[in-house]
Amino acid sequence: MMTLPDLTVLRPGSVAEAVEALRANPGARVLAGGTDIVPNLKYGMYDTRHLVALRGLSSELRYVREHQSGELRLGAMCSIDELGRSELVKARVPALADACRQIAGPQLRRMGTLGGNLCLDTRCVYVNQSHFWRSALGYCLKKDGTVCHVVAGGKRCVAAASNDTAPVLLALDASVKTISPRGERTIALHEFYVADGLHNTVLAPDELLTEVRIPAAAARRRQAFAKLRMRAAIDFPALNLAVALELDGHSVKSVSLAVSALAARPALIKGLQDLHGHAADAIFAEELGRRAHKQCKPLTNIGIDPGWRRDVLPVLVRRTVLRAIG
Amino acid sequence: MRPSVFIRLLVNGEEHALAVPAQRTLLEALRYDLGLTGSKQGCDKGDCGACTVLARERAGEGRGEAILSCITLAQDAQDLAITTIEGLAGPQGLDPVQRAFADCGALQCGFCQPGMMLSARALLDDNPKPTLPQIQEALSGNLCRCTGYTKIYEAVQVAAGLRAPAQRAPVQSERAAPSDSKAQTVKEIVP
Structure with missing residues (x-):
C-alpha cells in the first residue's frame, strides 16, 4: 500500500482558470487521467504540493475535429480509448488509432488522455520504484541523487520517453498547441521533446498542452506503428516505432521513421532523403532497418536486455515498413 | 495530516458526504471511509486491476466503464456515479x-x-x-x-449465454496396472 503525499487539489473549470492555477502555484503539476502522475507521486518522485486536476476541462478539450484546412485537431483531454475507436482517427491516421489501442490496458486507456500521453514523464528502471528502493541504491540523477545508474559517469538523465502516440505523431509531422499566461503557441512535435530525462519537453511549468494538430497530408501517407513489449497488455514499450511513407506509384516519394523507448527524446531517424525515389520493396524495408539499427542504441534504462532490443529493432522496422507499404 | 476536504461520492446509488484528506484516492475512500472492502488494494499503482470499479457521469445511464480506483482521486470522482462489487447484485439476487x-x-x-x-x-x-x-x-x-x-x-x-459451464468429472486416481504389481512389491531387506 502506497499513500499519496500531502497535496492540495485545485479543480479549475476552464483552460483559463487552469493556466491561472498553474501560474499562481509555482511547482504545481497537472493531473489529467492520473495514470502516470498518481503512481509517480506515490513513489515520491515529485516534491509538488499542488495538483491542478483537469477533469472540469473535458467539455472544452475533448473533441476530434476536422479543420477546414483538412487538418485533424484532437483535444488534449480525449481519452486514449476514444481515439483508438474514433472512426475519423481510424480513417485519417490509422497508425495513431493502432498506437492508442496498444497503450497499457483497457481501464488505463479509458482514464489516460492524449495530452497526458504526450507529456508522460520519462521512465527508468532505476527511478520508477518506491522511495525505499531508490534510497537503498543511493538515488539517481532523475530524483534526489547525483549519479546515473544507466550511463556510468553520465551527467544527463537518460530515462526513456515511453509515450506510444509520440512516434506516430512525430512521423506524421504533427504539432501541438499550448496555452500559458504569455499566450498561445504552436510547437512542431520534432521541436517539442528535448534530450533531458528530468523534463523532456519544452513546456514551461505554467504551460498547458491543449490540442494536437495533424496535417491533412497525413491521411495520404502510408503509415504503421509497432510496439515491442513483454505482455500484450499493461506494459510500457520496450521499443516502439512508427513509419510514414508517401508513395509515387511503386517508388518512395518521402519517408519518415520515428523510434522511441530509447532515451529521453523519441528519435527521428536521420538522413533518409537519399532513399526518396527508391522502390518501395523489401530491400527498402531492410535498408530502413539497417539505418535504425545504426542510429538507435537501447540502454539499460528499461529492464529488458538492451542487446536483444537492439538486435530486434531492424526486424521490427522491416516488418512495420512492409506492413505500411501493404 | 492536512485539513480535510469535504466531498460527495455517489456509490452504488447511495450519496455519501465525507471529510477526507485532499490526496485520498477513490479506493482508499471506498475501503477505509465507506467500509466497502470488496474493491481490492493490489499493486496500488494502476497495473493489476484489483481495484477496478465501474464509473459513469452522474447524468448518464447504465453502470458505465471500468476504471481503476487506486489512481483516481476521491475528489476527482465527485462527478461520477460509482458501482463497486457490493453494488453488482440486484434485488433479484446475484448478477x-x-x-x-x-x-x-x-x-x-x-x-x-x-x-x-x-x-x-x-x-x-x-x-x-x-x-x-x-x-x-x-x-x-x-x-x-x-x-x-x-x-x-x-x-x-x-x-453471456454463449455456453454452459463445462462438466468436469472428478479426476479418478490411477490404479496400478496388474503388470506393475511385481515392481511395486517392496522386498524386505534382510540385515
Whole structure:
C-alpha cells in the first residue's frame, strides 16, 4: 500500500482558470487521467504540493475535429480509448488509432488522455520504484541523487520517453498547441521533446498542452506503428516505432521513421532523403532497418536486455515498413 | 495530516458526504471511509486491476466503464456515479456474471475476482455477445495469478449465454496396472 503525499487539489473549470492555477502555484503539476502522475507521486518522485486536476476541462478539450484546412485537431483531454475507436482517427491516421489501442490496458486507456500521453514523464528502471528502493541504491540523477545508474559517469538523465502516440505523431509531422499566461503557441512535435530525462519537453511549468494538430497530408501517407513489449497488455514499450511513407506509384516519394523507448527524446531517424525515389520493396524495408539499427542504441534504462532490443529493432522496422507499404 | 476536504461520492446509488484528506484516492475512500472492502488494494499503482470499479457521469445511464480506483482521486470522482462489487447484485439476487463465476469455479484465491467481474460486467453491458478475443481484450487489464484465465473466460461466456459451464468429472486416481504389481512389491531387506 502506497499513500499519496500531502497535496492540495485545485479543480479549475476552464483552460483559463487552469493556466491561472498553474501560474499562481509555482511547482504545481497537472493531473489529467492520473495514470502516470498518481503512481509517480506515490513513489515520491515529485516534491509538488499542488495538483491542478483537469477533469472540469473535458467539455472544452475533448473533441476530434476536422479543420477546414483538412487538418485533424484532437483535444488534449480525449481519452486514449476514444481515439483508438474514433472512426475519423481510424480513417485519417490509422497508425495513431493502432498506437492508442496498444497503450497499457483497457481501464488505463479509458482514464489516460492524449495530452497526458504526450507529456508522460520519462521512465527508468532505476527511478520508477518506491522511495525505499531508490534510497537503498543511493538515488539517481532523475530524483534526489547525483549519479546515473544507466550511463556510468553520465551527467544527463537518460530515462526513456515511453509515450506510444509520440512516434506516430512525430512521423506524421504533427504539432501541438499550448496555452500559458504569455499566450498561445504552436510547437512542431520534432521541436517539442528535448534530450533531458528530468523534463523532456519544452513546456514551461505554467504551460498547458491543449490540442494536437495533424496535417491533412497525413491521411495520404502510408503509415504503421509497432510496439515491442513483454505482455500484450499493461506494459510500457520496450521499443516502439512508427513509419510514414508517401508513395509515387511503386517508388518512395518521402519517408519518415520515428523510434522511441530509447532515451529521453523519441528519435527521428536521420538522413533518409537519399532513399526518396527508391522502390518501395523489401530491400527498402531492410535498408530502413539497417539505418535504425545504426542510429538507435537501447540502454539499460528499461529492464529488458538492451542487446536483444537492439538486435530486434531492424526486424521490427522491416516488418512495420512492409506492413505500411501493404 | 492536512485539513480535510469535504466531498460527495455517489456509490452504488447511495450519496455519501465525507471529510477526507485532499490526496485520498477513490479506493482508499471506498475501503477505509465507506467500509466497502470488496474493491481490492493490489499493486496500488494502476497495473493489476484489483481495484477496478465501474464509473459513469452522474447524468448518464447504465453502470458505465471500468476504471481503476487506486489512481483516481476521491475528489476527482465527485462527478461520477460509482458501482463497486457490493453494488453488482440486484434485488433479484446475484448478477449473471457473479452466478457464472461461481458455477464455473472461475476463482482460486479470489483477490482479482471483484475487479475481474466488474470488467466482465462492463464488457457485457457494452457488447452482450462478445467473442473470445473480445473477452480476453476486455479482461487484459485484470491480472490473475492463480487460475490461468481459462475458467474466467468460460464464466464470461456462460454469463453471456454463449455456453454452459463445462462438466468436469472428478479426476479418478490411477490404479496400478496388474503388470506393475511385481515392481511395486517392496522386498524386505534382510540385515
